[in-house]
Amino acid sequence: MSERKKLLEIKNLKQYFNEGKPNEVKAVDNVSFDIYKGEVMGLVGESGCGKSTTGRTIIRLYDATGGEVLYDGVNVHGNKSKKELKQFNRKMQMIFQDPYASLNPRLKIADVIAEGIDIHGLAKSKQERMEKVYELLETVGLNKEHANRYPHEFSGGQRQRIGIARALAVQPEFIIADEPISALDVSIQAQVVNLMKKLQHEKGLTYLFIAHDLSMVKYISDRIGVMYFGKIVELAPADELYRNPLHPYTQSLLSAIPAPDPISERTRKRKTYDPATHNYQDNEPVEFREVTPGHFVLCSETEFKQYQAQSKQ
Structure with a gap:
């Protein structure tokens, strides 16, 4: 493990809302940590602690107020051309918390999953596009007959599987999973987490797994960071954190x-x-x-x- 490669370096990251105003909120306040290639980094804390904002700032859904996010040594928040942003967006994907709100209800599942394939030109023909969609559906435990259905025809657990398939469609290296199981029934949560673990091993993925359920985070994570009011207050290997919380x-x-x-x-x-x-x-x-x-x-x-x-x- 001494030769582990740093895939992501977060240095003094800040995300302030209403900066400089009386109602300023320091959602992410001077946060630093590294994520190594092939690992699962868990990020936990109560609602409102800044963990989801951290994930969204890393992936550039929010522009950082300060600090750096280095992906493979390159600053994510630096000035980027459209081509560079497109390449970055292919390497890093996100699985969202709400499987109901994150899927366009007007699109068939095939088009939802293939959106990234179309943007990045990963299919040379309509036939190849559909073959990739069918393969992705099977990868996440669904079948190709689901491709022609609409999101409202699926359960919450199935929709989250579709969200995972969409994230995998562009063959990313790194996935931010923002509370991917919190909106699901307890009986379905373990299925989704087991699927994510299986995909990680099969595809060599790296995860930032954001959640408030500490028992589930311990199950999937190699290391865990604990956030409180915008700051990481403790970071340790998962077993060490549970055995000796300081x-x-x-x-x-x-x-x-x-x-x-x-x-x-x-x-x-x-x-x-x-x-x-x-x-x-x-x-x-x-x-x-x-x-x-x-x-x-x-x-x-x-x-x-x-x-x-x-x-x-």
């Missing part, structure tokens, strides 16, 4: 995951996070520090020493 906010999120045993669930104590407990001083700047190899926490120097001592126990 930041109080991460601890509160993990304590909220329901246990499968109803008896222990009734007696289990949950932790609540109070930001005031940090009480950062002016002479103790808050930085993103590496407590143990690969385990980073947003903390002051005093907290850093406490976390190091805690990790050695």
Whole structure:
């Protein structure tokens, strides 16, 4: 793993809305992390913490207020020609949260999936275009008869599969999955996540998997970043984060995951996070520090020493 290639580098990324005004919102505030080729990076946090805005800024649905997004060493938010933007859009795709709103209800499924194929000229004939559509439908667990139907004829889980097929149509390297299972029934969520894991291994994909369901994120992710009010407060390998959560906010999120045993669930104590407990001083700047190899926490120097001592126990 020491030879892993950085596919994406996010450096001091900022996304402010109503910048400079009294109602300014720092949705993404000085966020930095890397994503390595072939891995699944999970990004979790409660609603409104900025995780979806981070994903949308990375893929240029929003122009960044500040910072850099480097894809293969090239700044995504620099001035780009139409040709360069087109090439970038083929490499990076997005699966959206709402499978109902993300599909054009007026288009047949074949045209929904083939939109990227048409834009990038990936089919030389109508026959090749349809063959690619049929192949993509089968890849996501549907069949070619579905190609002539409309989105309203499908269930939520099927629509999300169609959304995945659409993202795969241009053969991307990197996919941002923005809460791809939150609008689905629990019984369907595991099917969609298993499909994404299968496709990752078969096609060598890299994912940024955004969600608020920590148990599902642990299942699919190699590393997990925890966001709180626009900042990443902790980042670690998935198993390490669950085994040894250091930041109080991460601890509160993990304590909220329901246990499968109803008896222990009734007696289990949950932790609540109070930001005031940090009480950062002016002479103790808050930085993103590496407590143990690969385990980073947003903390002051005093907290850093406490976390190091805690990790050695």
